[in-house]
Amino acid sequence: MTDKRIGWIGLGKMGAPMALNLVAAGFPLTVYNRTAAKTAPLAEAGAGVAASIAELAGASDIVFSMIDDDAALEAVAAEVLAAATPGTVYADMSTVSPAASARVAERAAAAEIAYVRAPVLGSTNFAAAAQLVVLVSGPEDACAACTPVFAALGRKIVSMGVGEEARTVKLVINMMIGTTAAMVGEALTFGERAGLDWATMIDVIADSPVASPLVGYKTQMLKERDFAPAFSAAQMAKDFDLILDTARAGDLPMPVAGTVRQLWSAMMAGGRGELDMFACVAQLEAMAGLDAPSEGQKSSG
Ligand SMILES: NC(=O)c1ccc[n+]([C@@H]2O[C@H](COP(=O)([O-])OP(=O)(O)OC[C@H]3O[C@@H](n4cnc5c(N)ncnc54)[C@H](OP(=O)(O)O)[C@@H]3O)[C@@H](O)[C@H]2O)c1
Incomplete structure (x- = not known):
């Protein structure tokens, strides 16, 4: 468990059950989804809902995203990095290329945001059952700050390194x-x-x-x-x-x-x-x- 304010971006097939598990585990969670209608089940479960990524990032200590692809990562990261205060942790759990992720890492470093890569093994049923394997790389302190959240999402956390190893x-x-x-x-x-x-x-x-x-x-x-x-x-x-x-x-x-x-x-x-x-x-x-x-x-x- 953590007392840090958690922001969650992306409520698709994977993101929705993962975010629901965080609410069930008692984390103070605020969610955002591009298609706003998908936030309804999370709101019903007790999560806060942000109207924009900027609003969510400005009010979170750790921001997670579970979104489609390289283009989505670069677009979402740009908004997170612009709105988050220095010292915030940004952890992306999507499956993206090491190259796009490395570009985000550079931008995050310039914005003094600690950037964690945390893609997962396991499909939607594993997400719902909190049985994912979370593959983690990035700055050690930031990865450690995310560990309680990862523990609530999966059965195993594997530390891979400090760069793009997890990707x-x-x-x-x-x-x-x-x-x-x-x-x-x-x-x-x-x-x-x-x-x-x-x-x-x-x-x-x-x-x-x-x-x-x-x-x-x-x-x-x-x-x-x-x-x-x-x-x-x-x-x-x-x-x-x-x-x-x-x-x-x-x-x-x-x-x-x-x-x-x-x-x-x-x-x-x-x-x-x-x-x-x-x-x-x-x-x-x-x-x-x-x-x-x-x-x-x-x-x-
Ligand atoms: N499905 C699996 O079994 C599985 C397993 C492991 C890993 N993954 C990986 O996990 C990631 C998510 O997969 P998924 O199955 O949950 O996909 P999905 O159901 O298609 O959901 C994608 C999510 O990303 C959001 N999104 C896409 N582009 C965006 C943008 N430019 N700005 C803001 N939000 C954006 C979507 O918002 P909207 O609702 O507005 O479209 C939606 O919330 C992918 O990288 C996938 O490869 C999937």
Whole structure:
């Protein structure tokens, strides 16, 4: 617990359950969301609501953000840094590129605001259950000031360093998560084409050496073909762009990530961009000319 005044920006699929957990844990919380209607459940739960980022930043000791991407980070950070008083801590928990984050770090240093990078592992259900893994890098004192808040959001806090380490390791993990989704989708399509029973094939995969916690979380979704997004294909496209742009800047070849990125484009072009990334199986079935059940249609398994 902390007696510091906490400001929270971003009440999307992740930010809303995270902020609700902070209210439930008793933190003095003020929230802001660009689309004001999304603040209603937080207000009902007892949080204060700010009408602008400037209002929130001016009245907070620590400001957190959980927002989309590089562009959102740079826009939100500009407003936070302009309004926060020197000594305020700004912690961003979004998935963004190390390069954009480093630009914000420079601006934060000039404004005498301590800047913490704290992306998370775990999707919306983990956010709701306060079971995230929080990957943290930044100035030690500022990271320590955020620790009680991180502890209320997750099951584990990992200190990665003082710079962009947390941003980088988040991209390392997401490259593997996206590649796993693509691999599972392609393998399922291969088995389906050969006439395997859908549910039995998924059960075999889930109990095989290639099973992982991720494959386990997605087993039911795949069996039921219920692709409501925890993390959408469009969001994964964004993360693969962060990964590939970062790699390209250093002439690092990433042939696997480069190929998998095409699948997210195919999904977005095929109207599946807002479905869960594991709906890539439906995209691959369509590409294979398979007459698969439509998304959302339950299987008997
Ligand atoms: N979903 C997951 O499973 C998951 C897991 C781990 C990490 N992440 C990462 O967490 C971050 C948030 O993900 P999410 O799923 O919560 O996304 P989301 O549901 O799309 O929510 C995005 C939030 O960012 C706000 N936003 C976007 N651009 C903004 C701007 N320029 N100024 C102010 N606010 C802005 C949105 O405001 P509006 O409501 O006005 O649009 C919304 O509150 C992303 O970086 C994502 O990659 C997601």
